[in-house]
Amino acid sequence: MGVWWIGASRPDAPLLDGVCARLGRVFAHTVSLFEDVRRPADSLDPRRGQHSSGRILRFLGAARPGQRVLAVTDADLFVPVLTFVFGEAELGGHAAVVSTARLGRHEGPAPLRARLAKEAIHELGHTFGLVHCPERRCAMARSSQLVDVDDKEAELCSDCRSLLRDKEREGAT
Amino acid sequence: MKRERVRVLVVDDEEIVRESLQAWLSRDGYHAETARDGRSAIARLGGPLPWSLLLVDLKMPGGPDGLAVLEESKKREPGAAVVVMTAYATVDTAVTAMKLGAYDYIAKPFEPEELSLVVNRIVDEQALRHENALLRRVVRKEYHFRDLESRSPAMQSVFELARTAARSNSTILVLGESGTGKELLARAIHTESPRARGPFVAVSCAALPETLLESEFFGYEKGAFTGAVSRRRGKFEAAHDGTLFLDEIGDVSAKLQMDLLRVLEERRFTRVGGTEPIQVDLRIIAATHRDLEQLVAAGQFRQDLYYRLNVIPVKLPPLRERCEDLPLLVESLLEQLGTELGRAVDGVSAEAMEMLLAHDWPGNVRELRNVLERGVVVAHGRILQESDLALPPRESPAAAPEGELPSLEEVERRHVVRVLDHVRGNVSHAARILGIDRSTLYDKMRRFGLRTEA
Numbered sequence: 219m220g221v222w223w224i225g226a227s228r229p230d231a232p233l234l235d236g237v238c239a240r241l242g243r244v245f246a247h248t249v250s251l252f253e254d255v256r257r258p259a260d261s262l263d264p265r266r267g268q269h270s271s272g273r274i275l276r277f278l279g280a281a282r283p284g285q286r287v288l289a290v291t292d293a294d295l296f297v298p299v300l301t302f303v304f305g306e307a308e309l310g311g312h313a314a315v316v317s318t319a320r321l322g323r324h325e326g327p328a329p330l331r332a333r334l335a336k337e338a339i340h341e342l343g344h345t346f347g348l349v350h351c352p353e354r355r356c357a358m359a360r361s362s363q364l365v366d367v368d369d370k371e372a373e374l375c376s377d378c379r380s381l382l383r384d385k386e387r388e389g390a391t
Numbered sequence: 392m393k394r395e396r397v398r399v400l401v402v403d404d405e406e407i408v409r410e411s412l413q414a415w416l417s418r419d420g421y422h423a424e425t426a427r428d429g430r431s432a433i434a435r436l437g438g439p440l441p442w443s444l445l446l447v448d449l450k451m452p453g454g455p456d457g458l459a460v461l462e463e464s465k466k467r468e469p470g471a472a473v474v475v476m477t478a479y480a481t482v483d484t485a486v487t488a489m490k491l492g493a494y495d496y497i498a499k500p501f502e503p504e505e506l507s508l509v510v511n512r513i514v515d516e517q518a519l520r521h522e523n524a525l526l527r528r529v530v531r532k533e534y535h536f537r538d539l540e541s542r543s544p545a546m547q548s549v550f551e552l553a554r555t556a557a558r559s560n561s562t563i564l565v566l567g568e569s570g571t572g573k574e575l576l577a578r579a580i581h582t583e584s585p586r587a588r589g590p591f592v593a594v595s596c597a598a599l600p601e602t603l604l605e606s607e608f609f610g611y612e613k614g615a616f617t618g619a620v621s622r623r624r625g626k627f628e629a630a631h632d633g634t635l636f637l638d639e640i641g642d643v644s645a646k647l648q649m650d651l652l653r654v655l656e657e658r659r660f661t662r663v664g665g666t667e668p669i670q671v672d673l674r675i676i677a678a679t680h681r682d683l684e685q686l687v688a689a690g691q692f693r694q695d696l697y698y699r700l701n702v703i704p705v706k707l708p709p710l711r712e713r714c715e716d717l718p719l720l721v722e723s724l725l726e727q728l729g730t731e732l733g734r735a736v737d738g739v740s741a742e743a744m745e746m747l748l749a750h751d752w753p754g755n756v757r758e759l760r761n762v763l764e765r766g767v768v769v770a771h772g773r774i775l776q777e778s779d780l781a782l783p784p785r786e787s788p789a790a791a792p793e794g795e796l797p798s799l800e801e802v803e804r805r806h807v808v809r810v811l812d813h814v815r816g817n818v819s820h821a822a823r824i825l826g827i828d829r830s831t832l833y834d835k836m837r838r839f840g841l842r843t844e845a
Contacts, residue, residue, distance in 0.1 A: 272411060297411040299476075300503050309417050349394070349420035352735070352773070360419065362504035377737070377772040384741040 219245075219286035221338070222252040224274070225318075227292050233331055234290060240335040240372055241288070241342060244357075245382070256281055261293070269293040271306035271315055278313035286312045288342050290334070294319040304337050304361065307344035310385075314341035322364060335372040337361070343374065347385040351378050394420035397514055398440060401425045402432040402460055403448040403476075408499070412446060419510070429455030437467035444513050449477035449484060458491060465492050472513040476501070525730045534578045540723055543713035549576070549705055556703045557584040562655070564640075564700045565678040567707030569813065570757030573678040574638060576707060581634040586674055589633030594626045596647075597639035597820050604647060606663045615664020627660060630673045640700065641681035641692060642823065652696045675700070710752040710759065717748055717759075724760050725775075728767045737773040739766075739780075746777050753813065804839045807832070811841065 221238050223229040234251055242249040258277035261269040269291070278287050295303050295317045305316035321333040339357040351358035356375035361367045374382060399421050401412045409425040416423035426432035428451050436442070445464055449457035461473050472494035477484065485496045495509050528534070536550050556563050557580045565573045574593060581591040599607055606615070610625030626635060643651065654660045655675065659668045677700045686692035710717070721739060729736045739747065743766075752758055766779040797805070807825070814820040822832040835841075 272407070296500070297415065298405070298407045299412055299500050300415075300506065301500050303503060306414075307418070309414065344418055349418055360507060362502070362507045375772065377774045380740045380772070380774050380776065387741060 219247050219288070219342075220250045220252045220282075222254055222278070222282075222287055222289045223291075224257050224289045224315075225292035226257075233327070233334065236331050237288075237290065237335055237338045241338055244339050244372070244374060245342065245346070252282075252287070254281075263296070266296060267294075268296040268302065271295040271297055271303055271317075274315045275306060275308055275311075275313045278315070279308075279311075282312075284312065286342075286345055287314070288338055289313070289315040290318065290338070291315060292318050292323075304367070305341040307341040309344050309349070310347040311345055314345050316341050320364070321367070329368075332372065333364070333367045336367055336370050339372060339374065340370075343378065343382070346382055348374075348378055348381055351375060353377065394514075395422050397421045397443045397517070399423045399444045399446065399510075400432065400435065400442050401446045402427075402429065402451075402457070403446075404428055404451040405448075408448070415506070416510070421510075421514075428453070429457070429460050432460045433463045436464055442468050442471040443517055444510065445471050445473045447473060447475055449475050449488065458488060461488060461491050461493055470517075472517070474509055474513070522730050525727065534575050535582055536579050539572065539575060539579055540719050541713065541716050542719060543708070543716050545708045546713055546716065549707060552703070553580050553705055554583065556580065556705065559703075560585075560674055562674070562700055562702045563676045564683075564702070564704045565676060565707065566683075566704060567678075567680060568709045568753075568755055569680045570755030571680075571707040571709055572756050573680075573707060574636060576705065577634070577636045577676040577678065580676060581636075581674075584634065584674065586633050589673075590630055591634050591636065592626050592630035593636040593638060595638045597642040597817070597823075600819075601644040601647060604643065605650065608647070608650070609660050609662055611663035612665040615662070619664065622662070625662065627654060627671050627673070628669060631671045632673070634674045634676055637675060637677040639679055639681075640677040641679035641683055641686055642820070645693070648693045648696050652693060652699060655696070655699045710755045714748060718744065720756060720759060721747065721763065724756075724763050725767065728760070728764050732764070732767055734767050734770075735773055736767050736770065736775065739775040740777070743775050743777045743780055746780065746782060750782050803835070804841075807835055807839060808841065811836075 221234055221241070223234055238249040238251055241247070258274050261273040261277065263270055274289060274291070274295070278289055295305065295315065297303055297306060302320060304320060305314065307314035316334065316337045318330060318334060321337065322329050336357050340361070343358050348358050350360040353359060353375040354369055355371050356378055357370055357373060358378050359366065359370055361370065399416050401409050401416070401423060403409050403412070403425070404427060406427070409427065413423045413425050426435060432447070433455060445460070445468070447457040447460050451457065457475055457477070461475060464471055464473055473492070474495045474497060475488040475493045476497050476499055478499045488496050494513060497505060497509060536554060539550070541547065541550070553576060563580060565576055567573050577593070578591055581587060594607060596604060606623070606625065608625050608627055610623050610628055611619050613619060613622050650660070658672070659670050661668055683692055683697050683701070687694050687697050721744070725736045725738065747759070754761070762780055762782060763775070765781060766775040770776070770779040810821045810824050814824065818829055818832055822829045825832060
């Protein structure tokens with residue numbers, strides 16, 4: 219599986235390397251950084267000035283079929299019924315996207331790195347079939363606001379780890 | 392209440408809205424479906440599986456709008472909360488929707504926090520209602536056939552027979568190994584019978600010695616024996632107009648068998664020490680884990696009483712013969728235990744389920760419940776792991792590895808332990824199964840260093 223920068227600005231290599239390393243540890247998979255210059259062409263909604271996360275997921279599925287991929291972007295994401303989302307993923311699918319736009323970029327690299335790792339685990343966890351976790355500290359807990367993200371740890375709780383094992387086993391059989 | 396049991400119907404004419412809300416709700420673990428207009432939404436109301444929440448767009452072109460869906464849902468899905476959503480929020484429509492019984496009203500696009508809050512609030516309230524109902528059922532011990540969930544064809548035919556039998560007034564004989572749920576089935580038969588408003592009285596014939604059982608059955612008059620300081624009604628009187636459940640009927644003494652036969656024939660009896668005959672109107676459901684035919688053949692059970700009881704025999708299969716029910720039973724027992732013990736439990740891990748499926752459950756559903764109860768108490772997370780379950784290792788007294796053949800005394804010790812385990816430490820019961828008297832069993836237990844539970 220891999221991490222793919224699809225943002226407009228230059229990729230922040232240490233930030234993305236950090237995400238890859240964290241995902242590798244949490245999911246016990248090899249995670250590589252895709253050097254791919256392609257970008258989703260139709261994700262911007264000019265009326266809202268935001269990018270549709272659904273369209274980005276479709277782009278990822280078409281660009282790297284059958285490959286588990288987490289796209290990272292600096293674009294502000296939305297789904298039609300919500301004002302914004304930190305990220306989105308196909309539940310039990312392959313594609314996930316997470317945005318740095320609302321993760322407090324202005325607060326400096328350390329908070330951004332920590333928050334991005336949590337949301338990256340969260341969205342990628344969905345692709346493994348994990349749903350939102352009632353445990354507030356678990357990376358799979360729902361986060362609608364930045365304070366919720368800060369409450370979480372960049373780890374899965376023991377229940378989600380156990381579910382992940384079950385899901386991976388189901389997938390293997 | 393498990394989140395996948397929360398059923399949400401999203402009604403919106405815009406496909407992208409339906410898709411994104413469905414995906415959002417699925418990531419929360421809810422079961423979400425969609426309807427593209429008012430007409431198809433209304434057609435899906437009142438089905439066999441109730442909706443927990445309806446997220447309904449107010450304005451949908453052509454056909455019934457959101458308010459019509461709301462009105463219809465109040466009639467067909469009174470348990471569902473309806474949240475009305477619209478892109479054209481006005482105070483008037485909000486007021487109308489709330490007057491018609493909408494739970495809440497939100498304007499599109501919503502803040503993620505707003506949607507989370509409203510959905511969580513509804514789900515929490517419904518979980519509380521569900522929990523109350525569950526507790527009420529546990530406290531009142533009211534069971535219906537629908538509560539005895541099963542996918543096994545053998546159990547389905549048991550339910551079918553029991554359902555038909557419930558409508559009659561005939562005596563029912565429930566057969567099955569210990570822990571197969573004989574009393575629960577008896578309670579369900581009572582609840583679904585015309586006697587449901589009357590009492591359900593259960594008495595275990597194995598738990599009491601003959602003399603006590605007699606006064607337990609028929610009551611006694613003041614002064615009937617030392618300690619009878621006032622008149623007391625027996626179980627037969629207490630069950631008047633209802634159902635009397637005689638558990639472990641195969642364990643009653645010869646004298647009580649005769650007394651029971653008389654009551655079954657005449658529907659009349661006298662209290663111990665009394666002379667006045669008392670007439671009762673009740674339905675008898677008897678149960679036993681023993682082979683009554685064999686007991687009759689061995690002269691230990693009266694044939695005439697057996698015929699009186701064996702009007703409608705219902706045989707409950709042991710758990711090992713209905714493994715397909717195990718996941719369903721685990722789910723429903725965990726829900727019950729979670730409520731009773733105040734612990735939130737979501738399920739068991741795949742490894743733990745494999746371990747449960749591999750066990751042969753000599754103590755049947757009761758044993759499963761005990762194993763899960765321990766698991767719920769010791770588990771650290773919401774998912775029970777193998778290590779939480781502590782299943783006894785599978786052992787057969789006859790099958791020891793070659794080279795480790797046990798002595799006769801060791802085989803005897805293991806068998807005594809097994810029987811005591813099976814009857815949960817009831818020495819009288821164990822002695823009967825072993826075919827020895829209680830004092831002999833106590834001697835053996837002392838010799839083997841076994842203790843009986845107080």
